Amino acid sequence: MKTRSIDTSTVAPASRRDFLAVTATGALGAMAATGGGLLLGFGLPARGEIRDTATTQSAFAPNAFLRIDRTGKVTFVMPVIEMGQGTYTSVPMLIAEELEVDVDKVAIEHSPPDDKIYVNPLIGVQMTGGSTAIRGTYIPLRRAGATARVMLVTAAAARWKVEPSACHAENGQVVHGATGRRLGYGSLVDAAAKLPVPENVVLKEPRDFKLIGTPHRRLDTSGKVDGSAKFGIDSRLPGMKFAVVAASPTFGGKLVSLDEAEAKAVPGVTQVVRLGDTVAVVGRHTWAAKQGLAAANPQWDAGPNAQLSTADIVAQLASASQKPGVPARHDGDAAAVMARAARKIDAVYEQPFLAHAAMEPMNCTVHITRAGCNIWVGTQVPGLTQAAVMKVTGLKREQVRIHNHLLGGGFGRRLEFDGTVRAVQIAQQVEGPVQVLWTREEDIQHDMYRPYYYDRLSAGVDATGKALAWTHRIAGSSIVARYSPAWIKNGVDPDAVDGSANQPYGFSDIHVDWVALEPPGVPTAFWRGVGVTRGTFAVESFVDELAANAKQDPLAYRAALLDKNPRAKAVLQLAAQQAGWGKPLPAGQARGIALCTGFGSFIAQVVQVSTYKDGTVQPLHAWCVVDCGVVVNPDTVRAQMESGIVFGLSAALYGEITIKNGRVEQTNFGDYRVLRINEIPQIDVHIVKSLEAPGGIGEPGTSCVMPALTNAIFAASGKRIRKLPVGEQLRTA
Amino acid sequence: MITLNVNGKNRALDVPADMPLLWTLRDVLGMTGTKFGCGMGLCGACTIHIDGQPARSCLTPASAAVAKKITTIEEIGATPAGKKIQAAWLASDVPQCGYCQSGQIMSACALLAANAKPSDSDIDAAMSGNICRCGTYPRIRAAIHQAAGSAREGAK
Numbered sequence: 001m002k003t004r005s006i007d008t009s010t011v012a013p014a015s016r017r018d019f020l021a022v023t024a025t026g027a028l029g030a031m032a033a034t035g036g037g038l039l040l041g042f043g044l045p046a047r048g049e050i051r052d053t054a055t056t057q058s059a060f061a062p063n064a065f066l067r068i069d070r071t072g073k074v075t076f077v078m079p080v081i082e083m084g085q086g087t088y089t090s091v092p093m094l095i096a097e098e099l100e101v102d103v104d105k106v107a108i109e110h111s112p113p114d115d116k117i118y119v120n121p122l123i124g125v126q127m128t129g130g131s132t133a134i135r136g137t138y139i140p141l142r143r144a145g146a147t148a149r150v151m152l153v154t155a156a157a158a159r160w161k162v163e164p165s166a167c168h169a170e171n172g173q174v175v176h177g178a179t180g181r182r183l184g185y186g187s188l189v190d191a192a193a194k195l196p197v198p199e200n201v202v203l204k205e206p207r208d209f210k211l212i213g214t215p216h217r218r219l220d221t222s223g224k225v226d227g228s229a230k231f232g233i234d235s236r237l238p239g240m241k242f243a244v245v246a247a248s249p250t251f252g253g254k255l256v257s258l259d260e261a262e263a264k265a266v267p268g269v270t271q272v273v274r275l276g277d278t279v280a281v282v283g284r285h286t287w288a289a290k291q292g293l294a295a296a297n298p299q300w301d302a303g304p305n306a307q308l309s310t311a312d313i314v315a316q317l318a319s320a321s322q323k324p325g326v327p328a329r330h331d332g333d334a335a336a337v338m339a340r341a342a343r344k345i346d347a348v349y350e351q352p353f354l355a356h357a358a359m360e361p362m363n364c365t366v367h368i369t370r371a372g373c374n375i376w377v378g379t380q381v382p383g384l385t386q387a388a389v390m391k392v393t394g395l396k397r398e399q400v401r402i403h404n405h406l407l408g409g410g411f412g413r414r415l416e417f418d419g420t421v422r423a424v425q426i427a428q429q430v431e432g433p434v435q436v437l438w439t440r441e442e443d444i445q446h447d448m449y450r451p452y453y454y455d456r457l458s459a460g461v462d463a464t465g466k467a468l469a470w471t472h473r474i475a476g477s478s479i480v481a482r483y484s485p486a487w488i489k490n491g492v493d494p495d496a497v498d499g500s501a502n503q504p505y506g507f508s509d510i511h512v513d514w515v516a517l518e519p520p521g522v523p524t525a526f527w528r529g530v531g532v533t534r535g536t537f538a539v540e541s542f543v544d545e546l547a548a549n550a551k552q553d554p555l556a557y558r559a560a561l562l563d564k565n566p567r568a569k570a571v572l573q574l575a576a577q578q579a580g581w582g583k584p585l586p587a588g589q590a591r592g593i594a595l596c597t598g599f600g601s602f603i604a605q606v607v608q609v610s611t612y613k614d615g616t617v618q619p620l621h622a623w624c625v626v627d628c629g630v631v632v633n634p635d636t637v638r639a640q641m642e643s644g645i646v647f648g649l650s651a652a653l654y655g656e657i658t659i660k661n662g663r664v665e666q667t668n669f670g671d672y673r674v675l676r677i678n679e680i681p682q683i684d685v686h687i688v689k690s691l692e693a694p695g696g697i698g699e700p701g702t703s704c705v706m707p708a709l710t711n712a713i714f715a716a717s718g719k720r721i722r723k724l725p726v727g728e729q730l731r732t733a
Numbered sequence: 734m735i736t737l738n739v740n741g742k743n744r745a746l747d748v749p750a751d752m753p754l755l756w757t758l759r760d761v762l763g764m765t766g767t768k769f770g771c772g773m774g775l776c777g778a779c780t781i782h783i784d785g786q787p788a789r790s791c792l793t794p795a796s797a798a799v800a801k802k803i804t805t806i807e808e809i810g811a812t813p814a815g816k817k818i819q820a821a822w823l824a825s826d827v828p829q830c831g832y833c834q835s836g837q838i839m840s841a842c843a844l845l846a847a848n849a850k851p852s853d854s855d856i857d858a859a860m861s862g863n864i865c866r867c868g869t870y871p872r873i874r875a876a877i878h879q880a881a882g883s884a885r886e887g888a889k
Contacts (some may be wrong), residue, residue: 084830224831227766502773646868
């Protein structure tokens with residue numbers, strides 16, 4: 001499968017209405033017609049990379065998600081972007097299931113920016129994030145496919161002069177059951193396009209699924225094994241220049257001076273662009289730009305945060321969390337129960353700033369002309385990115401074209417459009433198209449970071465150690481307050497308390513509150529697992545501590561608190577069973593368990609570690625049981641659990657961004673360490689069969705593994721990890 | 734001007750002698766399959782072959798490859814090891830985001846070409862220079878074993 005964006009040519013001076021018409025009909029008429037679109041509609045092999053879209057009048061496009069041409073070629077337009085999580089396979093499976101076509105022969109297109117047509121119904125804008133891709137598309141995209149199928153069946157029945165109910169669709173054809181007559185979709189598109197689009201269509205019953213629930217090979221692999229897959233960074237345009245950026249190394253600093261003559265003396269350097277807090281050197285290739293930037297030797301005014309360190313931020317959080325926060329959950333009377341409990345147990349957990357460090361460094365290619373602005377980038381939010389560019393350029397919506405690409409990793413980083421805005425500001429000063437690139441050092445030192453969080457938990461327990469009351473105070477940055485303030489309800493950031501206010505265990509007396517405190521100058525953003533990752537580490541660590549205090553088995557202790565949460569209890573017990581929970585292990589090895597409920601899914605993991613006398617920790621084995629309701633592509637679920645576990649282990653063992661003298665200390669994969677192939681545990685994933693509504697799977701694997709690891713470390717070594725990452729903590733244990 | 738042999742073709746290029754092959758390939762030749770990841774030889778995303786040996790193109794100056802044969806991801810499928818590795822990658826559904834996979838495949842092909850039946854520790858040694866943030870490592874390992882299996886069968 002090849003993917004392509006809607007348009008790779010220049011900005012067409014079309015009106016908004018025209019642009020939508022093009023999108024909605026899928027005609028791409030303006031572009032295709034210039035190459036003889038009518039002719040291209042026939043006879044060419046059905047390959048996505050060919051602009052073989054039929055003309056406006058021949059294409060059948062009952063909605064914005066699919067179209068079929070007269071050759072029977074089917075194209076799906078993806079409302080969510082592929083960033084590794086398998087949506088360009090599972091979402092096509094949803095449409096193909098109801099449309100009755102061979103999903104392997106479908107061409108896939110990225111959607112253009114449109115927060116209405118391609119809205120994520122769970123978010124309210126066009127967004128790929130929050131483990132919502134399947135949850136948001138499961139019904140709408142099946143309906144899109146079913147609608148088209150009904151119209152094609154109706155068209156065939158009319159041609160045969162039979163009842164539609166006597167016909168059915170299979171493998172891109174309509175079949176008249178009684179006579180066995182068949183008509184391919186391609187021969188029906190003109191008639192179907194003239195029919196009214198039905199308002200209500202009946203979706204398949206799960207027992208009739210042919211695709212959903214059956215493992216299917218990814219549709220995007222071929223381009224990813226031969227180098228032909230196109231990421232934003234692979235955009236190449238005639239006459240394109242290459243720019244490398246450097247922003248102020250301190251948060252909030254300003255550019256003071258640079259040596260432009262030295263920069264321009266580097267062969268191939270064409271230009272130096274100054275913005276208030278950033279410099280970009282432009283050249284004929286990235287190497288020239290990179291060397292030019294070094295030669296420019298920019299000097300900076302360190303600005304107001306010149307003395308800032310991580311310790312200052314932690315001290316501020318510790319102090320702020322002494323005082324009550326905004327209640328996120330208040331059931332019963334935790335304070336009163338705590339006061340009369342046999343014992344009170346307290347703990348503080350800290351989780352560091354984290355970088356996303358996607359393998360594709362931040363980049364954006366921009367061409368600004370008198371007609372408008374074309375942008376080639378990989379983004380999780382095309383519509384928001386377009387709006388941000390409109391704001392910074394003053395251009396109209398139809399003048400800002402976003403050509404989305406496969407993402408070389410997202411993890412939340414590409415929910416932000418700071419890089420695109422910066423690239424556009426640079427491109428405004430450059431003649432012709434320019435690719436703006438962040439080196440890995442810039443990517444890490446100018447990320448928008450997963451915030452530092454400071455969690456204070458207390459429990460009142462009875463004489464047997466049973467928890468009677470639970471309090472949890474979360475202090476940290478509110479990403480939502482910046483990103484989407486409308487999501488804040490009654491002063492509570494729903495993301496920051498996710499996994500905490502709605503934690504899975506049954507306490508009748510529970511109080512969870514929230515203290516928002518922004519780290520001065522440090523930009524914060526969503527990171528894989530968002531609030532659930534943060535909350536699950538604190539909750540699962542503390543429950544484990546309560547079990548240890550009660551001298552009870554961590555599995556049994558948890559299970560006793562889950563009587564009202566049967567799906568959670570079931571995955572927990574199944575994970576333990578699969579891991580051989582309780583069976584003896586060699587000296588120095590132990591298992592830890594954790595539960596994660598979030599994104600509509602239920603996950604339990606057991607991690608088996610070995611700890612060594614020199615303080616080394618080695619995760620040996622991870623068992624994961626996932627109940628995410630209806631499964632679309634089981635292999636995608638499996639892959640996402642594997643992915644989440646590796647990503648989470650990287651963060652839990654090594655991940656930490658620290659700040660000193662107002663700047664990030666880490667620079668590259670040497671000091672921002674991530675797991676390598678020789679460091680990963682064996683991973684076993686078990687998927688629970690379920691007919692419940694689909695849950696998210698992109699993130700919770702990450703959320704669950706961190707406490708499973710640290711609980712295993714406690715079991716192996718007696719060292720309770722209350723502050724991530726694990727790092728060197730066992731060396732001083 | 735320097736002349737480089739890239740995927741069997743001689744290319745006369747007007748690039749500085751110290752320009753890393755990564756940028757020569759990507760920015761001058763427009764061959765974008767080879768990826769930029771770290772610029773310091775830490776992540777392996779830019780791995781190519783020079784005379785069949787894996788090399789980090791981000792650190793290898795163009796001048797170092799003169800009179801040698803450069804092979805990139807775009808043509809590795811034409812080699813026996815490359816064909817098997819790509820087939821195994823497809824069969825195991827290895828890639829997720831896919832960005833690191835060019836480098837992973839180039840490292841795996843070099844391993845398989847030199848060692849027809851790599852052990853797990855051989856794989857660790859050959860592949861630990863290649864980072865994958867999506868965590869496809871278990872499948873990379875499985876796919877290399879699978880490719881090695883078919884390599885053995887092919888040798889019979």
